[in-house]
Amino acid sequence: MSAPITYREACRQALRDALSSDPRTFLMGEDIGRYGGCYAVTKGLLEEFGEERVRDTPLSESAYVGAGIGAAMVGMRPIVEIMTVNFSLLALDQIVNNAATIPHMSGGQFAVPLVIRISTGAGRRVAAQHSHSLEGWYAHIPGLRILAPAVLEDARYMLAAALRDPNPVLIFEHVMLYNNEGELDSAVTGVDIEHAKVRRPGTDVSVIAYGNGLIKALAAADAMAAEGISAEVIDLRVLRPLDAPTLLASIAKTRRCVIVDEGWKSGSLAAEIGMRIAEEAFFDLDAPLRRVCGAEVPMPYAAHLEDAALPQPADIAAAARGLVRPA
Amino acid sequence: MTARVHLDHDHVRRLLRQMIRIRHFESKCVELYQAQKILGFLHLYDGEEAVSVGVMEALTAEDAVVATYREHGQAIARGIGMDALMAEMLGKQQGCCRGRGGSMHIFDRKTRFYGGNAIVGGGLPLAVGVALGDKMRGRNTLTACFFGDGAVDEGEFHESMNLAALWRLPLLFVCENNLYAMGMALERAEAQTDLAVKAAAYRMPAVTVDGMDVVAVERAARNAVEEIRAGGGPQFIECRTYRFRAHSMFDAQLYRSREEIQAWREKGPIVRFQSWLVKNGLIHEEEVRAIEAEADAEIDRAVAFAEAGTLEPVEDLERFVTMDAVPA
Numbered sequence: 001m002s003a004p005i006t007y008r009e010a011c012r013q014a015l016r017d018a019l020s021s022d023p024r025t026f027l028m029g030e031d032i033g034r035y036g037g038c039y040a041v042t043k044g045l046l047e048e049f050g051e052e053r054v055r056d057t058p059l060s061e062s063a064y065v066g067a068g069i070g071a072a073m074v075g076m077r078p079i080v081e082i083m084t085v086n087f088s089l090l091a092l093d094q095i096v097n098n099a100a101t102i103p104h105m106s107g108g109q110f111a112v113p114l115v116i117r118i119s120t121g122a123g124r125r126v127a128a129q130h131s132h133s134l135e136g137w138y139a140h141i142p143g144l145r146i147l148a149p150a151v152l153e154d155a156r157y158m159l160a161a162a163l164r165d166p167n168p169v170l171i172f173e174h175v176m177l178y179n180n181e182g183e184l185d186s187a188v189t190g191v192d193i194e195h196a197k198v199r200r201p202g203t204d205v206s207v208i209a210y211g212n213g214l215i216k217a218l219a220a221a222d223a224m225a226a227e228g229i230s231a232e233v234i235d236l237r238v239l240r241p242l243d244a245p246t247l248l249a250s251i252a253k254t255r256r257c258v259i260v261d262e263g264w265k266s267g268s269l270a271a272e273i274g275m276r277i278a279e280e281a282f283f284d285l286d287a288p289l290r291r292v293c294g295a296e297v298p299m300p301y302a303a304h305l306e307d308a309a310l311p312q313p314a315d316i317a318a319a320a321r322g323l324v325r326p327a
Numbered sequence: 328m329t330a331r332v333h334l335d336h337d338h339v340r341r342l343l344r345q346m347i348r349i350r351h352f353e354s355k356c357v358e359l360y361q362a363q364k365i366l367g368f369l370h371l372y373d374g375e376e377a378v379s380v381g382v383m384e385a386l387t388a389e390d391a392v393v394a395t396y397r398e399h400g401q402a403i404a405r406g407i408g409m410d411a412l413m414a415e416m417l418g419k420q421q422g423c424c425r426g427r428g429g430s431m432h433i434f435d436r437k438t439r440f441y442g443g444n445a446i447v448g449g450g451l452p453l454a455v456g457v458a459l460g461d462k463m464r465g466r467n468t469l470t471a472c473f474f475g476d477g478a479v480d481e482g483e484f485h486e487s488m489n490l491a492a493l494w495r496l497p498l499l500f501v502c503e504n505n506l507y508a509m510g511m512a513l514e515r516a517e518a519q520t521d522l523a524v525k526a527a528a529y530r531m532p533a534v535t536v537d538g539m540d541v542v543a544v545e546r547a548a549r550n551a552v553e554e555i556r557a558g559g560g561p562q563f564i565e566c567r568t569y570r571f572r573a574h575s576m577f578d579a580q581l582y583r584s585r586e587e588i589q590a591w592r593e594k595g596p597i598v599r600f601q602s603w604l605v606k607n608g609l610i611h612e613e614e615v616r617a618i619e620a621e622a623d624a625e626i627d628r629a630v631a632f633a634e635a636g637t638l639e640p641v642e643d644l645e646r647f648v649t650m651d652a653v654p655a
Contacts, residue, residue: 026463052463058493063486066452071460073441073453074391093483097446098453106434106442107425108647111654142648166650 008178010155011041011117015079018163019049022077025163026053028064029081029117038083039119039178065091065116069099069168072114077163085120085134085172099168100143111166115159121174121212121262122310128298131306133211133262135172136269139240145169146239147193150214152182154237157191165193172239174211174262193238196246202232205320206250208273209260210236213311217260220316229324239269247273248281255286256323260311265293287323292316330385330549332542339600339609340618342384342541346376346597348622349400352409355626356399356416356430360576364634365416368445369430372400374539374571377596378503379404381544382471382564385552388438391461391470393454396431396445397503397570401473407435409629419636426639427647436654447508448481450474451500455487458496458561469497469555477508479525480516488563492529495560499551500526502563503538505570510582526563538566539596571595 005013018025027042033056036043046054057064061082068078082088088095099112122131139146145167149155155173162169199214200221209217214235221231232250236243251257257277261270270291277289295309332338353373359365372379379400386392386405394401402412407423415422416430423435432443441457444450454472461468478484479502491498502522506513513520526533532554536547544566551562569591573580580588592598604610 058486058489060486060490062483063452063455063490066449066483066487067456067459067490070393070441070453070456070458071463072456074457074460075464076460078456093446093449094452097449098444102434102442103650104647105424105428105432106436106647107423107427108650109424109434109436109654110441111650111652113653142645145649166653 004181004183005152006178007152007155007180008039008041010152010184011173012043012045014156014159015042015045016048018079018159019045019053022163024075024077025079026055026076027079027081028055028057028068030057030059030083032056032081037081039175041178042081061087061090062094066094066098068114068116069094069102069112072112073102073110077113079115079117079159082116082118084130085118086129086132088118088134095138095144095168096141100141103167104143112168113163113166114168115162115171116168117171117173119175120172121176122299122306123176123212125301125303125306127301131299133294135170135239136261136263138170139269139272143167144240145193147171148210148237148239149173150177150211150235150237151199152180152184153188154191156184157188158193161191161193169193172211176212177215180215194243196237196243197235198232198246198250199235200231200233202230202254204230204254204324205256205258206232206234206247206254207258207260207316207320208234208236208247210239211262213260213262216311216313217316219313220320223313223317224320227321229321231320242273242276244276244280247277251277251281252284255284257285258290258292258316258319258323260316261291261293262311263294264296265291266296268293287326290319290323292319330546330553332546332549334542334609336609339604340614342380342545343597343600343604343610343615344618344622345380345404346541346600347618348625349376349380349403350597351619351622352403352626353399355630359416359630365430366418367429368396368575370397370575371570371572372397374591374595375503375505375568376400377541377544377600378501378538378566378568379473381541382499382501382548384545385548386471389466389468391439391441391457391468393441393450393457393470393472394443395450395474396443397475398433398443398473399430402433402435402440405438405440407433407438407440409625410632413629413633414636417633417636419633420639421632421636448474448478448483451478451483451487454498455491455496458491458498459494462497467556469499469552471499471501473501473503475508476502476504476506476513476522477511477516479522480508488526488529488531491561492531497555498561499548499555500561500563502565503568504565505568507570507574507582509574510578512582522565523563531561531563532559533563533565535565535567538568539594539599541596541600
């Protein structure tokens with residue numbers, strides 16, 4: 001075990017590693033250089049690697065994301081940062097119409113080995129244009145790989161795996177995770193970006209979560225354990241393509257499932273996961289599927305309203321309890 | 328800087344031949360469309376041939392091209408073989424994109440042709456990246472990015488112009504101003520109809536040329552390319568041209584008159600160049616007929632190739648949605 005580090009520092013080490021080990025990599029984004037990054041992830045990298053490889057961009061999401069696509073198509077390995085997921089909508093044309101289509105549309109002549117890092121999620125009291133969880137939308141798009149690192153090892157090592165992927169990869173970093181601190185297991189030197197992972201084994205109910213939802217699900221599992229309910233907590237990690245076998249194996253064991261998703265319930269990633277389970281594991285279930293999702297409102301500013309709009313550990317525990325011990 | 332265009336026989340013959348090849352290729356496409364062998368959208372370049380032919384003369388094989396959904400002209404002028412193009416139009420496995428792109432999405436790795444983009448303005452950010460990537464890799468190349476007057480309305484145009492100028496990228500922006508964004512006339516869409524002024528706002532050298540004059544386009548492109556290669560950063564050329572046919576095959580053209588189209592046809596790039604060449608003894612009528620016959624034979628061969636092509640197996644429907652490796 002080594003000294004404790006933050007999730008932010010783990011992300012930064014991953015970027016530093018990428019820049020040090022592969023001359024084709026470079027960073028682009030708003031205020032990633034001189035300012036040090038909106039969430040300070042890239043702090044110090046400009047000084048270390050210079051302006052050619054740590055590129056501050058104008059506020060032109062479409063242009064610099066598109067520039068990342070073009071540069072990836074001619075042999076570079078760009079890592080683009082978008083300050084917050086709501087801003088990524090300004091680059092949606094490039095992500096959906098170019099990055100996700102060109103390999104197929106060109107009949108396999110071109111790959112787009114681009115990594116886009118996007119901060120996501122609520123909890124910082126920054127209201128309805130900086131707090132949404134739109135990663136589920138991106139998980140709808142064929143051609144993209146969507147990652148959501150929740151734990152330090154994933155923050156540290158998912159990037160390297162993403163850079164090895166010949167396809168566009170979007171990494172969603174939940175803003176409430178950046179200050180999380182812990183010890184990075186020095187035995188771990190890499191992670192896969194294919195599979196979901198059981199973070200806490202259990203026998204009574206499967207709780208599927210990702211990002212900051214995972215942290216809340218683990219807290220809920222602690223509370224349930226005190227009541228004698230054994231929850232298995234699965235970190236989805238890879239939002240597209242979904243690792244159905246890991247989810248189904250857990251459900252075959254627990255026969256009950258709660259899906260946690262900070263995104264809005266209607267048309268959510270949680271809906272997709274639930275339907276997969278319904279299609280493939282209906283007869284394994286002893287109870288209805290349950291979802292704990294974000295309330296269907298634009299994220300409000302006031303703290304008590306924002307808290308009420310988000311899945312909380314108590315909500316997750318209540319949903320799970322309702323399945324294990326129905327009234 | 329004024330680049331010289333040497334109008335010797337070989338050169339003018341090549342310019343004329345390329346324009347004729349494009350025009351005749353597309354005429355055949357119309358027939359095949361009417362026969363329902365080409366489906367979907369078909370955006371014809373008829374009238375605008377001088378733009379792509381003139382610009383391509385100034386490029387080398389190492390340079391890159393980004394084009395729009397009206398890109399048959401660029402594709403042919405760039406040197407993509409008609410066989411692979413026609414097979415793509417017919418949705419065949421032997422098409423340059425194995426039938427997945429079609430008329431609007433021509434890609435060709437060999438000639439560094441980065442699409443065929445059917446989102447108006449969508450190719451510009453990508454072109455910025457191609458130029459950036461080439462520059463970062465130390466390649467002494469440039470990227471020619473074609474787009475229409477409609478793209479100038481898009482935010483992506485302004486973002487890309489600014490970024491290219493800011494980073495002094497080796498990028499040639501070629502605006503094919505055919506006066507209509509689908510049915511929207513330029514003066515109905517633009518507060519400032521002088522498009523070169525918009526480039527100047529990004530401190531980018533810009534010229535406006537007669538896009539119906541292939542030599543004028545070539546000269547402007549050579550001038551711009553010379554300065555870009557010298558490290559001067561991006562340049563902008565507005566080519567004033569006109570689309571003789573409908574926007575696509577579904578367009579009743581309610582927004583313009585027959586008289587207007589006819590007036591433009593009379594000053595079309597082929598008829599104008601060809602009569603000038605003949606009048607000045609640079610080419611003989613018989614040679615023009617020979618070029619036409621040769622183009623038609625090439626097109627017939629391409630059609631036969633495409634017709635004989637095979638269909639991609641449906642089992643491969645999802646192939647290339649994700650790639651197993653970056654193509655070498």
